[in-house]
Amino acid sequence: MPLYNEGQVVREVILQARAVFPNIVCVDDGSSDNSADEAAAAGAVVVKHPINLGQGAALQTGLDYAMSDPSAEFFVTFDSDGQHGLDDALAMVTRLSEEPVDVIIGSRFLDGRTKPGRIKKVVLKLAVIFENVSTGVRLTDAHNGLRALNRRAVSVIRIEQNRMAHASEIVAKIGQNKLRYAEHPVHIIYTDYSRAKGQSVWNLVNILNDLIFK
Amino acid sequence: MDNQIIIKIVLIAALAVFAVFLMLPGSGARHLALRRLSMIGLFAIAVVAVVFPQLINDVANAVGVGRGTDLLLYGLIVVFIGNSLAASRRYRHTEREVTNLARALALAEAPKPGSHQD
Numbered sequence: 001m002p003l004y005n006e007g008q009v010v011r012e013v014i015l016q017a018r019a020v021f022p023n024i025v026c027v028d029d030g031s032s033d034n035s036a037d038e039a040a041a042a043g044a045v046v047v048k049h050p051i052n053l054g055q056g057a058a059l060q061t062g063l064d065y066a067m068s069d070p071s072a073e074f075f076v077t078f079d080s081d082g083q084h085g086l087d088d089a090l091a092m093v094t095r096l097s098e099e100p101v102d103v104i105i106g107s108r109f110l111d112g113r114t115k116p117g118r119i120k121k122v123v124l125k126l127a128v129i130f131e132n133v134s135t136g137v138r139l140t141d142a143h144n145g146l147r148a149l150n151r152r153a154v155s156v157i158r159i160e161q162n163r164m165a166h167a168s169e170i171v172a173k174i175g176q177n178k179l180r181y182a183e184h185p186v187h188i189i190y191t192d193y194s195r196a197k198g199q200s201v202w203n204l205v206n207i208l209n210d211l212i213f214k
Numbered sequence: 215m216d217n218q219i220i221i222k223i224v225l226i227a228a229l230a231v232f233a234v235f236l237m238l239p240g241s242g243a244r245h246l247a248l249r250r251l252s253m254i255g256l257f258a259i260a261v262v263a264v265v266f267p268q269l270i271n272d273v274a275n276a277v278g279v280g281r282g283t284d285l286l287l288y289g290l291i292v293v294f295i296g297n298s299l300a301a302s303r304r305y306r307h308t309e310r311e312v313t314n315l316a317r318a319l320a321l322a323e324a325p326k327p328g329s330h331q332d
Contacts, residue, residue, distance in 0.1 A: 027320070047324040049316050061317045069327030162313055213302070 001026045001044070002058035003080040007033040009193060013082045014042035020086045021076065025065050027058040039080075056166025060159040067154055073097075075154050079145040081193065088186040092148035095184060102153040102179040105139060105171075106146035110185035123201050131168055135175040139183060143167045146186050153179050164203050165210035218278040221288065228292045232299050249300060256293065 001017075003010060003026045010026070017024055024044040028036040030052035040046045047065050049058065059077055066072050074093050078084050084106070092104045108114035109124075116124065127142035147170070149157070156177040161169040174181050263270050263286075270282035279285045 045325060045327075047320045049320050051312075051316055053313055053316055057313050057317070061320055064317065065321055065324060065327065068321075072327075160310070162309065213306070 001062065001078050001080050002029060002055045003027060003031060003035050003039055003046075004029040004052070004055070004058070005031045005033050005035055006080045007031070007035040007038050009082050010035055010080050011038040011042045013080055014039055014044045017078065017086055017089075018043050020090050023066075023069075023072070025062045026080065027062040027065075029053060029055065029058040035080075054162035054166075055164060056159045056169070057162040059166060063149075063154050063159075067151070073151060075149045075151075077145060077147045077149075082191065083189050084146045085187050085189065088184065089146060089148070092146070092184045092186075095182065096148045096150060099182065100180060101182045102150050103157075103174060103181045104148045104184050105141070105181060106144040106186035107139065107141035107183045108144060108186060108188045109140045110183060111187075113185070113187040115190065116188070119201055123204055127168070127204070127207075131171050135168075135172040137171050137175040137181065139171060139181075141183070142171075144186065144188075148184075161210055163206065163210055165207045168207065168211055220277040221279050221285075224277060225288060225292065229295065232296050235296075235299065245300075252296075259289075 001014075001024060006013075014024055014026065026036075026039040026044040026046050028039065028046055028048045030049050036046050036048055045065070047061055049061065062077075063075060066075050074096055076089050076093060078089060088106060092106065095101070096104055108116065124142055128140060131142050132138055143164075144167070153174075156179065157170055157173045159166045159169060173179075267282070270285060274280065274282045274285040277285070279288070
């Protein structure tokens with residue numbers, strides 16, 4: 001779980017998540033607020049980046065840490081602002097253990113539960129088209145932070161995009177490594193909090209830049 | 215204008231070289247060497263230009279640019295773009311190294327998996 005300045009909500013998010021997933025690694029990406037303390041108080045292992053590197057870097061650090069536990073079989077990436085549903089995450093891990101797939105990506109567009117704004121929808125759809133064309137992996141959602149992976153997937157997907165372009169990078173690496181993938185419908189809970197903090201549409205420009213000038 | 219074709223080719227070729235440079239996965243030694251060679255080249259050109267000012271005008275005329283100052287401006291732009299590309303490339307390289315360093319530090323300071331107390 002990448003964590004950056006979510007001190008207001010992260011304790012509650014982790015407390016709820018721990019009821020379902022006992023082992024939670026929170027990577028504090030150089031937060032300037034009390035995020036790390038809140039996460040530790042809620043019972044997560046907190047790995048602290050000494051400086052802010054970006055969400056992609058935090059994800060990779062968290063996966064590195066989790067992989068160092070040889071008993072860990074399945075890995076879930078989960079946003080720390082509470083916009084993901086635990087029931088979705090649990091269902092994805094269950095599918096991962098039962099179906100012959102290496103990675104399951106959440107998609108908010110597979111059912112009608114998620115209500116993104118109009119602009120956001122258009123931008124995400126454009127991103128999906130871009131990803132499908134550039135990676136050959138067919139997905140319906142481009143930037144969904146809820147993913148479930150097995151050891152094989154984590155070991156071949158090495159996130160080198162420190163910032164937001166990591167989502168596209170993961171999809172590209174799924175394609176390059178011929179991982180077996182599936183999508184799972186997830187509900188993104190847009191609260192006033194997540195909307196106020198959420199990604200600016202301008203990030204599209206930054207993501208494209210990061211992808212082109214590697 | 216036909217007499218400007220030479221300078222157009224020269225400028226586009228220079229930019230194309232930069233584009234290729236940007237795509238190539240470069241080895242450290244070669245990049246450093248190329249950068250130093252181009253620095254020496256620039257230095258030599260600058261000295262020659264100072265010693266023989268008329269030469270720049272002659273070269274400018276030869277490649278189809280009216281005045282020596284215009285040629286200098288073009289050259290400056292090309293060098294500036296090349297320098298910007300090299301700098302951003304170096305920056306990305308440094309960023310990767312910093313990331314690896316920060317990650318190693320973060321993982322070294324984290325508790326061992328399994329030792330965590332509930």
